[in-house]
Amino acid sequence: MEIVRRRRAIGETMNVSPLARKAKNQKLNDEQNTDRISNLPDAILQRILTLLETKDAVKTSTLSKRWQYLWMSITDLVFMEDGPDKRKKRVQFMNFVERVLVLRESSDLTLFVLSCDVLNDASRINAWISAAVMHKVQVLSIGLGIDEDSRCNSEEPIMLPHCLFTSESLTYLSLTYFNLESYVLLKIPSSIWFSSLKTLKIRFAVFPDDRSMQRLLSGVPVLEDLTLDACCWWNVRSVCISAPMLKTLAIYETVDGLDQDDCQFLIFGMNLKYFYYGGKLKNEYLFYKTSSLMKAVIYLGGKDSIEKDKRQREVSYRVHKLLRGLSLVKKLAITPYVIEGLSYAEELLAHLPVFCNLTCLKFIGEPMNFASGELGNIIQKLPCLNSLIFNVGIFLSPYCEEGEWKLDPVAPCFSTHLKSITIREFGGTKGELHVVNFLLESALILERLVISCSLDKFSGGVGRQKEVHDLLMLSRRSRTCAIEFS
Amino acid sequence: MSNTSENPNPSSSSAKITLKTSDNELFEVEEAVAMKFCTVKQYFEDEKDNDVAARGSSTVIPLPNVHSAVLARLISYCKKLPQSNAVADNHEEEETKKKERKQYGTPGDLVDLISAANYLDFKEGLEFFNQALADHIQNKSVEYVRKFFGIKGDFEPHEEEKYREEYAWAFEGVDED
Numbered sequence: 001m002e003i004v005r006r007r008r009a010i011g012e013t014m015n016v017s018p019l020a021r022k023a024k025n026q027k028l029n030d031e032q033n034t035d036r037i038s039n040l041p042d043a044i045l046q047r048i049l050t051l052l053e054t055k056d057a058v059k060t061s062t063l064s065k066r067w068q069y070l071w072m073s074i075t076d077l078v079f080m081e082d083g084p085d086k087r088k089k090r091v092q093f094m095n096f097v098e099r100v101l102v103l104r105e106s107s108d109l110t111l112f113v114l115s116c117d118v119l120n121d122a123s124r125i126n127a128w129i130s131a132a133v134m135h136k137v138q139v140l141s142i143g144l145g146i147d148e149d150s151r152c153n154s155e156e157p158i159m160l161p162h163c164l165f166t167s168e169s170l171t172y173l174s175l176t177y178f179n180l181e182s183y184v185l186l187k188i189p190s191s192i193w194f195s196s197l198k199t200l201k202i203r204f205a206v207f208p209d210d211r212s213m214q215r216l217l218s219g220v221p222v223l224e225d226l227t228l229d230a231c232c233w234w235n236v237r238s239v240c241i242s243a244p245m246l247k248t249l250a251i252y253e254t255v256d257g258l259d260q261d262d263c264q265f266l267i268f269g270m271n272l273k274y275f276y277y278g279g280k281l282k283n284e285y286l287f288y289k290t291s292s293l294m295k296a297v298i299y300l301g302g303k304d305s306i307e308k309d310k311r312q313r314e315v316s317y318r319v320h321k322l323l324r325g326l327s328l329v330k331k332l333a334i335t336p337y338v339i340e341g342l343s344y345a346e347e348l349l350a351h352l353p354v355f356c357n358l359t360c361l362k363f364i365g366e367p368m369n370f371a372s373g374e375l376g377n378i379i380q381k382l383p384c385l386n387s388l389i390f391n392v393g394i395f396l397s398p399y400c401e402e403g404e405w406k407l408d409p410v411a412p413c414f415s416t417h418l419k420s421i422t423i424r425e426f427g428g429t430k431g432e433l434h435v436v437n438f439l440l441e442s443a444l445i446l447e448r449l450v451i452s453c454s455l456d457k458f459s460g461g462v463g464r465q466k467e468v469h470d471l472l473m474l475s476r477r478s479r480t481c482a483i484e485f486s
Numbered sequence: 487m488s489n490t491s492e493n494p495n496p497s498s499s500s501a502k503i504t505l506k507t508s509d510n511e512l513f514e515v516e517e518a519v520a521m522k523f524c525t526v527k528q529y530f531e532d533e534k535d536n537d538v539a540a541r542g543s544s545t546v547i548p549l550p551n552v553h554s555a556v557l558a559r560l561i562s563y564c565k566k567l568p569q570s571n572a573v574a575d576n577h578e579e580e581e582t583k584k585k586e587r588k589q590y591g592t593p594g595d596l597v598d599l600i601s602a603a604n605y606l607d608f609k610e611g612l613e614f615f616n617q618a619l620a621d622h623i624q625n626k627s628v629e630y631v632r633k634f635f636g637i638k639g640d641f642e643p644h645e646e647e648k649y650r651e652e653y654a655w656a657f658e659g660v661d662e663d
Contacts, residue, residue, distance in 0.1 A: 055656035092655035
């Protein structure tokens with residue numbers, strides 16, 4: 001019975017299908033370029049309109065009467081005020097957003113993206129955000145440009161609507177403040193409860209004090225992904241991040257000269273799997289109960305400014321604390337400066353933890369200088385290292401006598417675990433070859449060496465690659481090791 | 487116009503399902519590919535339940551709404567799925583995906599692919615082709631979209647003018663055609 005019904009169901013729609021017509025009249029159709037898109041069902045056209053930026057969706061209302069009201073059922077709204085003459089079009093933009101919000105059918109919103117300047121319109125913009133929250137928006141991304149004008153007029157920092165902070169439907173919230181001159185204080189209301197929020201991203205905000213930051217972090221019971229990007233912490237002494245479901249934490253410090261941060265982050269993460277950090281360690285990061293961590297990235301930079309401010313020892317101690325907190329990770333990516341930073345306080349080297357789970361170490365951001373003596377000491381602490389990756393190349397400082405140089409001491413993992421070495425942006429200089437030769441001589445069970453050459457650094461082309469390859473084959477201690485060039 | 491994109495290698499061990507298109511072409515498709523089409527999957531499972539086709543591969547599933555040229559393209563898209571399905575998380579990847587979508591060129595082709603994907607209840611494909619079609623509307627002028635898809639404007643000039651005034655902001659700053 002079931003088959004018969006289905007078979008009929010499949011057959012039944014045959015006659016109304018534009019495809020069946022197409023089979024007959026294909027030639028004719030191609031020549032005349034007839035309007036076949038308008039024959040698609042409403043549900044599909046509405047889905048296509050939802051994929052567009054809202055202005056393009058609304059514009060389709062003038063295509064023909066068939067399209068006139070289709071856009072009104074869209075569930076994603078995207079408003080981006082941009083372009084060089086956005087000030088001139090300000091009134092049009094404001095009217096457009098308001099008209100769309102009024103005319104759209106009252107169905108729930110899935111996504112609301114708003115990027116615009118605040119100017120004197122804080123209350124209107126807040127009304128839009130409130131409207132999105134009232135329509136049970138799930139994904140909300142707000143980027144507000146705040147200039148001196150908008151602040152002079154209100155005297156007060158921008159206050160987002162209270163209903164936003166108690167939304168039950170929000171699963172994703174991204175909040176960015178744009179201001180070229182200074183940072184904007186994020187005002188946090190007294191009651192916060194995001195019962196469904198899984199992802200929270202805050203960029204370029206100044207957190208007002210310890211208590212409000214703590215209030216925000218206690219109001220996100222199911223948060224899984226937290227990004228704090230270029231936020232300012234100069235009003236905050238200490239922050240405790242302890243969301244029980246948190247899986248991913250990313251903290252990027254401000255990059256400009258505003259070096260007044262000095263905040264202590266206490267990170268408790270029973271379920272934390274990924275930790276990303278970028279900055280100059282202007283703040284201190286301490287980890288507790290983070291044995292679930294799988295992968296960490298530490299992008300420590302700003303050497304010049306650290307040296308200028310004479311913060312070397314502070315940075316050294318902070319790197320040390322950070323690494324202690326990450327000692328159970330499986331994969332670690334760091335800038336070479338992390339290793340150099342450690343060397344500022346030599347007394348700490350002896351107390352480095354053993355990374356007993358670490359199988360993959362990757363150097364990112366800048367070329368690794370093998371002349372720095374600390375690398376040997378670090379690798380010593382990685383008994384299970386299986387894969388070693390140099391993402392931005394390697395070099396040996398010229399003052400380091402190439403003939404004499406070697407990695408000292410050679411770590412045990414070179415004879416027990418290290419199976420794969422990858423070097424990207426290889427330049428093929430004498431110093432680099434010396435290092436690679438040494439690695440091949442020391443890694444007893446190496447299975448694979450992958451070298452990808454940098455086009456602007458590596459001279460000699462494919463012919464020379466072959467030559468280098470053959471040369472390297474001679475210095476392998478592991479006879480089964482494959483050397484691949486790409 | 488033929489089933490060139492299907493796997494010509496009959497010695498492949500995976501199970502095959504035969505699909506019959508509106509123009510009576512037969513396509514022998516790997517089961518894994520065919521099962522991406524929920525309409526086919528449902529039909530196939532019903533057949534199994536009713537134990538009509540214990541011989542499995544000999545079942546022919548008729549798809550009277552899908553032309554062979556369209557089915558061939560859908561199948562070739564399916565085979566590429568694993569790579570193109572990764573979430574684009576940076577600008578470069580998004581550009582690559584955009585280029586990939588551009589290959590499904592003419593408006594008529596896209597409408598056929600969307601209709602067929604919709605009929606076959608092939609969700610990933612539908613989303614992909616919808617996006618490919620949306621690419622031809624995003625940031626384009628109304629005139630361009632009308633011309634590209636052959637849509638005839640049927641508003642009185644004053645009606646259209648009214649829209650353009652009311653939504654003035656939306657009509658500015660479009661890409662060159």
